[in-house]
Amino acid sequence: MAKIRITLVKSPIDRPPNQKRTLKALGLTKLNTSVEKEATVQIIGMVHTVKHMVTSVEI
Numbered sequence: 001m002a003k004i005r006i007t008l009v010k011s012p013i014d015r016p017p018n019q020k021r022t023l024k025a026l027g028l029t030k031l032n033t034s035v036e037k038e039a040t041v042q043i044i045g046m047v048h049t050v051k052h053m054v055t056s057v058e059i
Contacts (some may be wrong), residue, residue, distance in 0.1 A: 002039040003059050007032065010053040020051050 008028040012020045026029065027035045028047055037043045047056050 003036050004039045004047070004055045005023050005034050005042070005059050006047060007034040007055050007057075008053060009055055012053065019050050019053070023053070023056050026050075026054075027046070028054070 006026060006028065008023065008031055011024050011031060024030075026037070028041075036059065047054060
């Protein structure tokens, strides 16, 4: 299965609680941190929820 690298580029301050929980579930807590995840349907959906705060690259 493919992997994606997700990087937090905007602050979650002043965002709805569901977006903050999504970032925490992805493992993104500080700006400019990156995580590598398997590109499952669930992970892609989570990235889509916070797409305005993260960048994602397929690796």
